[in-house]
Amino acid sequence: MAQSATIVNLLPMLLVMQIHDTMENQLVELNLREPGKVSIYACGPTVYDVPHLGHARTALTYDILKRYLEWQGYEIQLVSNITDIDDKIINRSSEEGISETELAATYTAIYVEQLREFGIQDPDSRPRATEYVSEMIEIIEQLISKEAAYEIAGNGIYFDVSQFETYGSLIHRTAEELRESAQGRITVDEQKNDPLDFALWKSAKPGEPSWGSPWGPGRPGWHIECVAMSLDLLGADFDIHGGGSDLAFPHHENERVESEAAGHAFARHWMHSGMLNVSGEKMSKSLGNFQTLGDAMSRYGARPLRLAMLQAHYRSLMELSDETMAGASGGIERIDAFFRRMLGAGILPGTISVEVKEKFAQAMGLDLGTPDALGIIFETITVGNSAIDNEETDIASTALATVTELLEVLGLSQVRNSTNDEIDALVSARQEAREMKEFNEADRIRDELQSRGIEIEDTANGPIWRYI
Incomplete structure (x- = not known):
């Protein structure tokens, strides 16, 4: 995206x-x-x-x-x-x-x-x-x-x-x-x-x-x-x-x-x-809390699961629970929403912030400090969102480039924008209906897309769709 x-x-x-x-x-x-x-x-x-x-x-x-x-x-x-x-x-x-x-x-x-x-x-x-x-x-x-x-x-x-x-x-x-x-x-x-x-x-x-x-x-x-x-x-x-x-x-x-x-x-x-640990106890088949990687990815998604693990330091005893995964899923949505907003505002990647990169490198260079490194990324996301609010294009562009690169280091790059000719045609038809003030038809198409697991976000640069 x-x-x-x-x-x-x-x-x-x-x-x-x-x-x-x-x-x-x-x-x-x-x-x-x-x-x-x-x-x-x-x-x-x-x-x-x-x-x-x-x-x-x-x-x-x-x-x-x-x-x-x-x-x-x-x-x-x-x-x-x-x-x-x-x-x-x-x-x-x-x-x-x-x-x-x-x-x-x-x-x-x-x-x-x-x-x-x-x-x-x-x-x-x-x-x-x-x-x-x-x-x-x-x-x-x-x-x-x-x-x-x-x-x-x-x-x-x-x-x-x-x-x-x-x-x-x-x-x-x-x-x-x-x-x-x-x-x-x-x-x-x-x-x-x-x-x-x-x-x-x-x-x-x-x-x-x-x-x-x-x-x-x-x-x-x-x-x-x-x-x-x-x-x-x-x-x-x-x-x-x-x-x-x-x-x-x-x-x-x-x-x-x-x-x-x-x-x-x-x-x-x-x-x-x-x-x-899973839900407060050591993962064990005898305790009934044993989870395979495949089952966990099916239940939570690969990226939220990866984020949850990176939010704990690699040497620490990690707690995996529904609460942990809810927080991680929210974190991934925050990342993806940042990219959708940048795309909707027409922001292109600019010059990467050396200052932020240095902070990130210091965190990671101290025994793979992924929790602190993630904090730096989310701080930069906040800066980028504020820059869009304040129409500070250069700051937003720098934030976009920086977040993109640092997420790649952690293997958390957001999913690229989906493409599907049929869905693209429906999104275009909905947009035309809205412009013609045929709101019932626009709502019908929106509901059809939602029933197929697709969400539309209307931006200043046109609608963006994604799977939900």
Whole structure:
């Protein structure tokens, strides 16, 4: 609906971004492997079911991180994997009577399609775990050669936690503290050297998919998968490893120690997005408040859902409720009404406000401060609306260009003006009837359009229609 504005960052230099580093447990400046380039690995889903809102929030975090850094002028390489072999996939495929490969392919396609509908841009690489088994075997061999792993006959290869002094550092716990807190959760295996030791390679079981290896047929453990994919695609010492906060331990800590024990520097920084509550409670199938991404988009719309998530800081516990979504829907309507009003007033995009861009960049550069960044956008919308009221065309034009660009950074660009020859003809017929003072006919056409879910807004430059 709004005229397009060229998205070019006019800020004079690359701004240094601060993020909350989980390892450091504080805000730190991004310390990049190579100036001007950012390499990011964001853990993707295990594809045994349709994506849920937690998947969406995690993917959104790293979508926004990439969008913002690209807008700032950085060159980004974002990798987000697909785990396509796992106990859950094996169990689900058995229940449905199809192969693991078919099940994973089905849910991968759904995941990708729904993320695109949600406005998530495709990552630069989306590797599948099963494509990297040889790389996983190579890393396991390195661990064995360095005496950081051992074999249990008939079970597989295990990482030896006792050989890694800093195990637990990512979540600021010692190995002993983790042993004590995990006593009720870890299944005791007397063959393991330590209850915290974890599988690198699982020996084959009847009916399960397997690959050949120096230790006989089997399949990789979960954690080694992401190590192999991230190191192969991004190289050692890559810049940022991200995922949901539920992955910090054990998954991400186990990845870290595997890579470092094998002699490969791993992630320079660690980012973790927060969890999500639905109507005051943790989202859970057992509580009956579990929501898939597809259902939520059908109920609320993709853009209101995206706005609602961005109104909460990515590290915070987000509350999703009918009240939250009503507010977000109102926010999207306010954005779209701004563009409709600009179009109706004949305002074209002008020069983008460097001052507003700098404020926006400062908000986003401080650990992806999307709530403050959105506040700056809505303030600019208010300025633009006031400028139209006061017939200050230059100010309105600047506001239009600025809002257009900043919304694009957040993936919230408003829907372009609808086109439909039949509807255009009805709108024109209504306008002619009004000019001929045939108001009954004009009202009839308006009512017909409303019955088809179409709203007309009369402006100084003629009528504008939109779907409602």
